[in-house]
Amino acid sequence: MKYFHQPVLLEEVIEYLNPKANQNFIDCTIGGGGHARAILEKIKPNGKLLGLDRDPKAIAATGENLKIYKNRLILINDSYKNIQEIIYGNKIDLQFNGILLDLGLSSAQISAEDERGFSFQADQPLDMRFGPDGSLTAAEILNKWPEQKLLEIFKNYGEEPRARMAAQKIVKQRAVKEFTTTLDLVELMDEVYGGGRGKLNPATKVFQALRIAVNNELENLSAALPKLLQILSRGGRMAVISYHSLEDRIVKHWFQDLTKDCICPKNFPECRCDHRQQADILTKKSIQPASAEIKANPRSRSARLRVMQKI
Numbered sequence: 104m105k106y107f108h109q110p111v112l113l114e115e116v117i118e119y120l121n122p123k124a125n126q127n128f129i130d131c132t133i134g135g136g137g138h139a140r141a142i143l144e145k146i147k148p149n150g151k152l153l154g155l156d157r158d159p160k161a162i163a164a165t166g167e168n169l170k171i172y173k174n175r176l177i178l179i180n181d182s183y184k185n186i187q188e189i190i191y192g193n194k195i196d197l198q199f200n201g202i203l204l205d206l207g208l209s210s211a212q213i214s215a216e217d218e219r220g221f222s223f224q225a226d227q228p229l230d231m232r233f234g235p236d237g238s239l240t241a242a243e244i245l246n247k248w249p250e251q252k253l254l255e256i257f258k259n260y261g262e263e264p265r266a267r268m269a270a271q272k273i274v275k276q277r278a279v280k281e282f283t284t285t286l287d288l289v290e291l292m293d294e295v296y297g298g299g300r301g302k303l304n305p306a307t308k309v310f311q312a313l314r315i316a317v318n319n320e321l322e323n324l325s326a327a328l329p330k331l332l333q334i335l336s337r338g339g340r341m342a343v344i345s346y347h348s349l350e351d352r353i354v355k356h357w358f359q360d361l362t363k364d365c366i367c368p369k370n371f372p373e374c375r376c377d378h379r380q381q382a383d384i385l386t387k388k389s390i391q392p393a394s395a396e397i398k399a400n401p402r403s404r405s406a407r408l409r410v411m412q413k414i
C-alpha cells in the first residue's frame with residue numbers, strides 16, 4: 104500500500120521544538136514520518152529519534168521512507184501510552200530533548216486503500232482500529248452497545264447535535280440488519296439529517312465518536328501526557344497537535360496545570376497539594392495553520408499546536 108501523509112504545521116513544529124545537532128527526540132505518532140524526517144535532519148549527525156505508531160502499516164511504510172536514517176531511528180509499533188514499558192523493555196538509554204504528538208489520523212488511513220472504515224467516503228468494513236492491539240471494533244459498538252452508551256459517545260466524543268436520534272435509529276435498524284460496512288452508517292446518518300447538513304457530511308461526527316471510542320483516544324492521551332513529561336529532559340520541549348476540541352482541551356488544561364504552583368480547589372483555605380510548577384507554556388494561544396497551508400492541505404484546517412518546555 105502506498106502510504107501518503109502531508110505533515111501539518113511542519114515549519115511551526117520545527118521552530119518550537121528547536122531540534123539541535125545530536126539531541127534525541129520521540130515522535131509518538133510517526134505516521135508517514137514527515138515530521139520525523141525534518142527532526143532527523145536537524146539532529147544530525149548523531150541525534151536519535153524514537154518513532155512510535157499504533158498502526159503497523161505506518162511503521163512499515165516509515166521504515167521504508169526513512170531508511171537512510173536507519174542507524175539513528177528506532178521504530179516501534181506500539182501505543183505512546185506504553186512509553187515507559189517501551190523505553191525500559193527495549194533498554195533505550197537516551198536523554199530526550201523533545202517529544203511530538205501529532206494526534207488523529209493520517210491521510211493514508213483515510214484513503215480508500217486502507218479498508219479499516221475510517222472514511223465515510225468509501226464503503227469499507229466498520230473496523231476503525233489503529234492497530235491490532237485493540238479488540239473492540241466500530242461494528243461491535245454499533246451492533247452491541249445499548250442505546251444510552253451510543254448516545255453518550257455520540258454526544259461526548261462527537262459533539263453530535265442529533266445524537267439521540269442517531270442512537271435511536273441505530274438500535275431500530277440493527278434489529279432488522281446488523282451494521283457491517285461504513286455505507287450502512289452513512290445511509291443511516293443521511294436519514295437522520297434528511298435534507299443534508301451544510302458543508303459537513305452528516306456522518307462526520309459519529310465517525311469521529313466511534314473512532315475515539317474504538318481506540319480509547321482521550322483516555323490514552325490523558326494517561327500518556329504525565330508519563331511523557333517524566334521522560335522529557337529538563338529544558339526539553341513537548342509539542343502536541345490536536346484536531347478537535349476534545350483533545351485540545353485535554354492538552355490545554357494539562358499544560359495550564361503544569362505552570363501552577365498549586366492546583367488545590369479554590370475553596371481550600373490553604374494549599375494541600377504538593378504540586379509545583381513543572382513547565383512553561385511557549386504558545387500562549389494555540390498555533391493554527393496559515394491560510395496557504397489550509398489551501399494546499401485542507402485536512403490541516405482543524406489543527407491546533409501547543410508547545411511547552413519542562414523546567
Ligand SMILES: C[S@@+](CC[C@H](N)C(=O)[O-])C[C@H]1O[C@@H](n2cnc3c(N)ncnc32)[C@H](O)[C@@H]1O
Pocket residue numbers: 108109110111131132133134135136137138139155156157158161181182183184205206207208209233318323
Ligand atoms: C496525524 S498522523 C501522524 C502523521 C505524522 N506526524 C507524519 O508526519 O506523517 C497520526 C498517527 O498517530 C497514530 N496513532 C494514533 N493513536 C496512537 C497511539 N495511541 N499511539 C501511537 N500512535 C498512535 C495513527 O496510527 C497515525 O499514524
